[in-house]
Amino acid sequence: MQKSIRQTMILTGVGLALMMTGCSGVETAPSGKSLYDRLGGKPAITAVVDQFVVNVANDTRINGRFATTDIPKMKGHLVDQVCMATGGSCTYTGRAMRPLHAGMKITDGDFSALVGDLVAALDKFKVPAQEKNELLGILGPLKKDIVE
Numbered sequence: 001m002q003k004s005i006r007q008t009m010i011l012t013g014v015g016l017a018l019m020m021t022g023c024s025g026v027e028t029a030p031s032g033k034s035l036y037d038r039l040g041g042k043p044a045i046t047a048v049v050d051q052f053v054v055n056v057a058n059d060t061r062i063n064g065r066f067a068t069t070d071i072p073k074m075k076g077h078l079v080d081q082v083c084m085a086t087g088g089s090c091t092y093t094g095r096a097m098r099p100l101h102a103g104m105k106i107t108d109g110d111f112s113a114l115v116g117d118l119v120a121a122l123d124k125f126k127v128p129a130q131e132k133n134e135l136l137g138i139l140g141p142l143k144k145d146i147v148e
């Protein structure tokens, strides 16, 4: 798995031009490949989400919040969300971000902890900086709907 992720992504030389042109939403590299494809598609996204959930489960700053969560179901929703947001042909069927997280009193610190756990998962699979930053750039704006 790690090998194929690396191969898929390293082959794609994506410049900073895309970010500098101010593109938002689903990013497409000059190669024409979507971020979804450059990440390695659903198998790679699933591997990263699996690792992310392991990291969150071990993160004592925030793991208590997931004590009663149906983890397999949440994982499926996270994979679909990332897949759809990066240009894959998936449909996110989970709840909308704002009502889902409303009332949880999620702080900036909680959000940073969770992003750190995601970055650690991306780094474990050696996702290159370009793709990592594009993904974080897609998820970052959700903060306003999550942090209270």
Ligand code: HEM
Binding pocket: 062, 065, 066, 068, 069, 070, 073, 074, 077, 078, 081, 093, 094, 095, 100, 101, 104, 106, 110, 111, 112, 114, 139, 140, 142, 143, 146
């Ligand atoms: C960009 C950041 C985030 C994204 C994209 C995100 C996304 C999601 C998704 C897709 C689900 C599952 C939706 C569903 O089952 O319908 C979920 C559930 C959940 N999220 Fe987030 N989330 C983010 C940040 C956070 C943060 C910072 C916290 C708190 C530390 C948090 C706490 C939770 C909890 C506790 C659940 C489970 C709720 C339940 O058990 O029903 N989330 N999140």
